[in-house]
Amino acid sequence: MTSPRDGSGEAGVGSFVAILDALAFAAGRIGTLGPWQRDIQELLARLGRAAAVSRVTLFEVHEDGEGRPVESCRFDWAEPGLAPLSGDPRYRSMPIWDASGRGLEDWSLRRSRGEILQVRLSETSGYDRKVFEEQGTFSFLSVPIFVEGRYWGFLGFDDCRAERGWSPLEIKVLEIAAALIGGAVARARAQRDLRLSQQRHALAALGADDGLWEWDPPEGTAFLSRRCRRILGLVAGGDGEIFAELSRRLQPSRGGDLDGFFAACFAERRRSFEVECRLVAPEGPTAGAARWIVLRGVILYAVGRPQRVVGSLRDISDRKRTQLELERKEHLLRAVVDSVPALINVKDRQSRYLLMNRYQGEVYGIDPQAAIGLTSSDIVGAAYGDRSRELDLEVLAAGRPQPFSERDFVDVSGRPRTWYTAKMPLLGGAPDEGGTAEAVEGVITVALDVTALKAERRARAQLSRFVAPALVDLVAAADEPFGPPRQQTAAVLFADLVGFTGLAERWPPHVVFALLREFHDHGARAVFDTGGTLTKFTGDGFMATFGLPRSSASDAGNALACARALSAAVDSFNAWREVAQLPVARVAIGVHVGPLLIGALGSDKRTEIAVIGDTVNVASRLEGLVRSTGGAIAISEALAEAVAAGVGEATAARLLDGFEPLPPQRLRGRSEAVGVRIFPGPPATAAVTAAGRVPLPDHPDAPPEPPPEPTA
Incomplete structure (x- = not known):
């Protein structure tokens, strides 16, 4: 199933930047100002929209009336059309103990150990699957929250549109948001304890x-x-x-x-x-x-x-x-801010530092305490610092957050970095002159080093040229995305240009390569559009598989849809190539479905997805068979049956329309005959000569026609 956000390109960066914006909000409001409950709803909404999910929940773990562990949804955000959970009594005091009643159930136990949980609907069963289906959830991510080292609850992210994964960088930022919430809860507890102590002290003084x-x-x-x-x-x-x-x-x-x-x-x-x-x-x-x-x-x-x-x-x-406990927890919150691998600072209205976290101090080469009272220009020079001051003054004047922007920077060690920087106003002073809003006391800045992210984007862009977009996140994030070598059912497609050798002999190299690139481009588009994976290019052809890394009932239908789309695309570009007096091509396609072996082969320097077995051999032989018949596509009877069983009746009829059965064929290397159906293709395709072109001697790149054979 295609992810709504594949993590590559501008859409992936936009969502990641939005998550950073939510982090900036958490650091500026949840982590430093007022009661955290006041702004948590806005934070959940920002995280939900940024992560492109359907629902974000904040669950707290507590005890019921009998001292047993339970969890309750305290706050949540849901996209339009989904019912909120925080007001639903079914999501209050939900038991989380195991069958013995003496410990936590599996998910809660794993969260209490600090584990990030990523679960897809297809991986669930029993009660968990029932909950997923009840909420319409396809994918779920939970990030635990700890307060003073103890498991307090978790942030939950539900995607109700598709199965998906989250990149390590996204998870790291969401962990930071959870840590800031945990620090804010600890600070609120300490403030509450201090108020109670002061009240008790006042009562004692009266008595x-x-x-x-x-x-x-x-x-x-x-x-x-x-x-x-x-x-x-x-x-x-x-x-x-x-x-x-x-x-x-x-x-x-x-x-x-x-x-x-x-x-x-x-x-x-x-x-x-x-x-x-x-x-x-x-x-x-x-x-x-x-x-x-x-x-x-x-x-x-x-x-x-x-x-x-x-x-x-x-x-x-x-x-x-x-008071000492409050100071300790304030110190703990500062330690959380210092541990965040992002630049976080607070400046006053003159753009002078009031706070700088340890990470920024290391990048700038200055003790954070020594930076207090200085400006960015004082520390890193006017070339970078003056622009930082201009951005600060813009936020102070507008009183509104500034979206993330990309800025290049060279750190104290001479290493080039790229920052995504966001700024937001620090509110909390006396009301402004109109008396309707809090005054802006300063500017909060959050910046993340995205140098590695940009490199990853480039790598993903390269990867997406060979792997279906739905698999890019999976392949990029996992150490072994296809798992250990295993057997599974999948559909295999072979496509090859007929007569390419003769065409290469008769036409200049640049013309031949242009045709080959165009064919490969159409082939890749057809494979990716139908959910397949380009397993390998074979010179003037390619091999594609459907059902990797997980098989489904629609794999055979997807493979046949790809074959028909590719055949139609070749017929289409042949038509305009004839008009342009360029060489045309005939494509032969073979498709089969069945069990095969899949695994990764190669070394630590280069790895390929290897797909082997009888199913692969049959698909290859079918591609060779269709050459001799003059048709366009040859499919096995097994594939036709899988299409009929795996897709709707109307779709199957459309995909199989025009295929003509042949007598059982004995394919090279197999002892048993194979049922085969042939799609003949349009007459224009059959008219292409064995040399791969319609003779057009007036084309400037075409070689002269050979003299006619003598007649008797």
Whole structure:
């Protein structure tokens, strides 16, 4: 089945660029701004349209009321005509445990291990096939999402039009989108925990007083309330000794000790103070049970000297732990951005860097932190940097994303690169003057190195000259697309120009080659248009197979349709070649269907698809037989029966129309006779001489006609 997007040419690049645009949106909105749920619907829509699929889903794995693993569709996008899944109760709390009830079922287990799943309808059975058919799905891709190293859910991509595959580059970009979603979920969790901690802290402050304390520096005495003692875990003792113990236990977060902090306050004549400290146990820091305290208060002076320090003390351990966790997750999100093999940066309204990821730093030859505050021109020079600034200013002025554009660049090592670069506005400031939209605070840039992609495009274009477009993705993506050598049923077609040797003797080489190229062009077009594979060229002919790499009931019909199309094409171009006084050609075609052996032969330098067996021999002999009959196409009775069984009655009648049965034929190399049908071809074809042309001595390239034979 032909893929809607074969991954080569402008259509493939357009879809890939659109996926990069969706990635830029994810990095700019999902990964950095506001609640991720606000923009996830737009991201799924962009991914769906970019990947040319019918539906994109976001499933979350969670537990049901009995603590068993289930998954629910939280968000989805579907093309017009398809019902959404997120509102369907059938796709909520779907069980994902195995038959034993003690583990995950196969697909969920594989996702939890980080595996990317690609499944086609033809590869499914049982319950999985029922689900595919219920949703009208032909192909499905799922990319797992992890949050803090734990399996959280997955992104699903359904193609409801055709069976297809996804290239490694497309999958890599979709993995990046999944990683950005995972990082955004982790950040949202940390922010939620921080809000809850602050709320609990406010409630606690309403229900109880802070610990109060007072210190007399000249006398060296101190007073600590009971609550203050409980917070610090101090035992009863002299107030002076207790304050000395307090100084030993509280370590300011900014470094130094408490005595040094107050000494600095006194020297600067501060009237108030606030310091955050970590509480240290008498025997040293309590790893795993860290506590934080905040001290606030006022300092009273007399004659320029501190006379009394009065303050409060509060335990902020819960809030501090949550804050540190948020910082850790922000750092994790930054690590995700740094790990992306793409250039990601954020600039301010003056086109100065606010953020540069590690990948860009390596390409530009600069520490990302050192780039903060600089412009592109400062780092890579005006030739490239000035144009980057112009693009930034265009985005700032328009307030709209800029589509991907191709830009050439030479990195710090002198390596030429090609970038696909997209820019989008960074929103989130105060509303603009009209009060209707968020102000643009900066520019987000995402660029992917597509140097390898362009090389792959060139290779795919070359590959598509020999392999049917439907097989280009399969052959390019797989290490062994046709699998190990195996036997399967397929149809085989041989086509050859009759009398080519004599034609080559009588006409100049450039005329002969022009005819040969035209014949090969028509042959390739006929094969590819009917879903076949050009197995090999044989000088003035070729061999094609139908049913590779997977056979189907329509293979015989496709092969016969190709034969008739090629025969008609040759008759057509013969007509205008006669008018142009150029050599004409007669084609002989043989077609058979049956079991054959298929596999890849060759070395690691060059590999060919080898198709061998009796079916191949019979097709070749039929092509030789049709030469002697003066017909155009010879098919076996087995092929005629396969056509009748594999396609509709009307189509079979049309394809077999005009074929005349011959008595069983004994073909060279076979002991049993073969039933054969012959398609005679139009009279114009039969009129072509054995030399491959109608004699036209007045043509400037034609050699003189030989003198007539003497008569008796």
